[in-house]
Amino acid sequence: MRVIKAQDILNAVKRLAIEANYSLPEDVANAFEKAIQKEESIVGKEVLNQILLNAKLAKEESMAYCQDTGVAVVFVDIGQEVSIFDGYIEDAINEGIRQAYTEGYLRASIVEDPVFERKNTKDNTPAIVHYRIVKGDKIKITIAPKGAGSENTSRLAMLKPADGYEGLKNFVIETVRLAGPNACPPMTVGVGIGGNFELCALLAKRALLRKLGERNQNALARKIEEELLEEVNKVGWGPMGFGGRVTAVDVKVEMHPCHIASLPVAVNIQCHANRHAEIEL
Numbered sequence: 001m002r003v004i005k006a007q008d009i010l011n012a013v014k015r016l017a018i019e020a021n022y023s024l025p026e027d028v029a030n031a032f033e034k035a036i037q038k039e040e041s042i043v044g045k046e047v048l049n050q051i052l053l054n055a056k057l058a059k060e061e062s063m064a065y066c067q068d069t070g071v072a073v074v075f076v077d078i079g080q081e082v083s084i085f086d087g088y089i090e091d092a093i094n095e096g097i098r099q100a101y102t103e104g105y106l107r108a109s110i111v112e113d114p115v116f117e118r119k120n121t122k123d124n125t126p127a128i129v130h131y132r133i134v135k136g137d138k139i140k141i142t143i144a145p146k147g148a149g150s151e152n153t154s155r156l157a158m159l160k161p162a163d164g165y166e167g168l169k170n171f172v173i174e175t176v177r178l179a180g181p182n183a184c185p186p187m188t189v190g191v192g193i194g195g196n197f198e199l200c201a202l203l204a205k206r207a208l209l210r211k212l213g214e215r216n217q218n219a220l221a222r223k224i225e226e227e228l229l230e231e232v233n234k235v236g237w238g239p240m241g242f243g244g245r246v247t248a249v250d251v252k253v254e255m256h257p258c259h260i261a262s263l264p265v266a267v268n269i270q271c272h273a274n275r276h277a278e279i280e281l
């Protein structure tokens with residue numbers, strides 16, 4: 001058994017949450033650089049330039065890339081040969097988030113009761129944590145702050161097998177069409193296919209963690225990614241919804257076996273603030 005201290009998890013979460021909010025990942029910035037070449041609209045090109053300038057300034061000045069610093073979504077892959085010492089892992093994660101958002105001047109965006117009082121928790125906790133037990137003796141932590149503009153446009157459908165690939169494609173394209181400027185494009189479109197109701201939503205979210213431009217190893221998923229990317233870019237929203245060719249910089253698909261009578265599909269829309277940072281302890 002390898003022992004990892006809860007304090008080390010706390011410190012890692014704090015550092016990652018600040019890093020994710022201040023610096024856009026390199027693959028995302030590269031995708032926007034390429035998009036400038038592809039975009040034909042003059043306004044669209046200018047928007048992409050502004051997005052890149054914003055990313056540069058946020059990093060240089062240690063400021064949030066976007067004012068919506070989002071829900072702190074945390075993915076934790078725990079090796080089955082790890083023992084966590086001196087604290088409960090979820091307390092350590094939430095304390096790391098609390099310190100990052102208060103000391104890093106990141107907006108607190110979480111309300112306690114979602115329907116009535118909607119009182120701000122003031123420190124962006126609680127985080128939303130997804131655990132997975134994996135082989136080995138390490139812990140991998142990924143933090144992906146998720147803003148509400150794009151999250152609110154995400155959708156899930158329990159399609160029937162008879163809806164087939166056409167039904168699936170139409171649902172994804174319709175979701176991008178309905179999302180429009182509210183999702184702050186250029187988007188990355190995460191698509192979960194299969195599993196059941198809750199798993200396909202999680203697949204769609206996990207799909208967003210893969211590097212932009214990197215295709216799924218599964219040939220079917222790869223084909224869907226390539227076709228959907230072409231189709232969603234025909235919708236024509238363009239950068240920030242001003243019209244253009246680049247509505248999405250990528251589509252990421254994750255698939256899982258499902259019930260004989262189901263075809264679940266979830267679309268998690270990611271805005272241009274495609275933020276994430278990870279570490280292995």
Ligand code: SF4
Binds near residue numbers: 066150151183
């Ligand atoms: S949708 Fe994304 S880019 Fe737009 S305000 Fe929210 S976090 Fe920022």
